Amino acid sequence: MKETLGNVPASRLGMTLTDAHHAFFTALPKVELHCHLLGAVRHETFIALAEKSQAPLSRAEIDSFYTRGEKPVGVLRVLRALDDYLLTQADDLHRIAYEYLADAAAHQVRHSEFFWNPTGTVRVSKIPYADAQAAIVTAIRDAARDFGISARLIPSIDREADPDEAVALVDWMRTHRADEVAGLGIDYRENDRPPELFWKAYRDARNAGFKTTAHAGEFGMPWRNVETAVDLLQCDRIDHGYTIVDNPELAASYAERGIVFTVVPTNSYYLRTLAPDVWAEQHPMRRMPGLGLKIHPNTDDPTLHKVNPSEAWQLMFSHFGFSLAELRQFMLNGIDGAWVDEATRNAWRAAWTVEFDRLAATLPG
Numbered sequence: 001m002k003e004t005l006g007n008v009p010a011s012r013l014g015m016t017l018t019d020a021h022h023a024f025f026t027a028l029p030k031v032e033l034h035c036h037l038l039g040a041v042r043h044e045t046f047i048a049l050a051e052k053s054q055a056p057l058s059r060a061e062i063d064s065f066y067t068r069g070e071k072p073v074g075v076l077r078v079l080r081a082l083d084d085y086l087l088t089q090a091d092d093l094h095r096i097a098y099e100y101l102a103d104a105a106a107h108q109v110r111h112s113e114f115f116w117n118p119t120g121t122v123r124v125s126k127i128p129y130a131d132a133q134a135a136i137v138t139a140i141r142d143a144a145r146d147f148g149i150s151a152r153l154i155p156s157i158d159r160e161a162d163p164d165e166a167v168a169l170v171d172w173m174r175t176h177r178a179d180e181v182a183g184l185g186i187d188y189r190e191n192d193r194p195p196e197l198f199w200k201a202y203r204d205a206r207n208a209g210f211k212t213t214a215h216a217g218e219f220g221m222p223w224r225n226v227e228t229a230v231d232l233l234q235c236d237r238i239d240h241g242y243t244i245v246d247n248p249e250l251a252a253s254y255a256e257r258g259i260v261f262t263v264v265p266t267n268s269y270y271l272r273t274l275a276p277d278v279w280a281e282q283h284p285m286r287r288m289p290g291l292g293l294k295i296h297p298n299t300d301d302p303t304l305h306k307v308n309p310s311e312a313w314q315l316m317f318s319h320f321g322f323s324l325a326e327l328r329q330f331m332l333n334g335i336d337g338a339w340v341d342e343a344t345r346n347a348w349r350a351a352w353t354v355e356f357d358r359l360a361a362t363l364p365g
Ligand SMILES: [Zn+2]
Pocket: 034, 036, 187, 215, 239, 300
């Protein structure tokens, strides 16, 4: 077991991964549709930003943020610390976005759609929205030039804040429109903050022509939140959505409609609540493809979860027991879920399936 996967229970499948497997998972062409900018900050960059802003955080505290135990606590407190103390100017956002995209591109992520919570940046870090968005958009363009990765930004609602702040956020997005800003998301703690509270922001985003997605059915929150996100807010795709398995009829209808679910094999909630020996077996994600649902694996908070994109895909195989044929379908699901034009989608489908099959042929047995 590699050190970086040390926080998840050992695979029960008795599978030995060869060097060829590791090379396969690294080389696999990927889209990433579910990654939070503040959850992708390099450890050394966190330290550098803390020094620059003279943040009241000890080195031991920072190191603890980057330590993930067997029963990991959530990462939300780390994200708040970044807003509170570390991000003080737009350049800081350029740095962390550019570094995230460099790290993703090194794992053959060809296209990333990543989340950023503007409410914290504006209200807590005191960086104006226009400056912050421009810095991230510049990082996206710089990374495209330097690493060949394409990327889109998803400003995301902080659901712990007042719903009117979400309406203001969509207004900022409309006022400062950029091609790289594709749609609206929502994250932070779902408990007691169901999606319907934010219907106005979602309505405004849709009316303004933005795509939409929502974290729903995370933290064991009920399938009703998934239903609300899809049928009331009219989201184009769903982040997590695991509790949909508790309502097979609803799952069947979303399978029929081809709704893409961006899932996270290292999700803290299930690592914390399921016993290690049954974690992979009882994880609801494992049942989703059997219900016909289109799932696609992601890192979520890569540096905090201690997982990179190649490892997120590897876990689906080595721990959750999905077959290569299923992984191939997950790759296509990701392309279907990406907010790109049809010509790009078709080109990726054609080229990446050829690449996948060529890479899969290098694996033993
Ligand atoms: Zn997430």
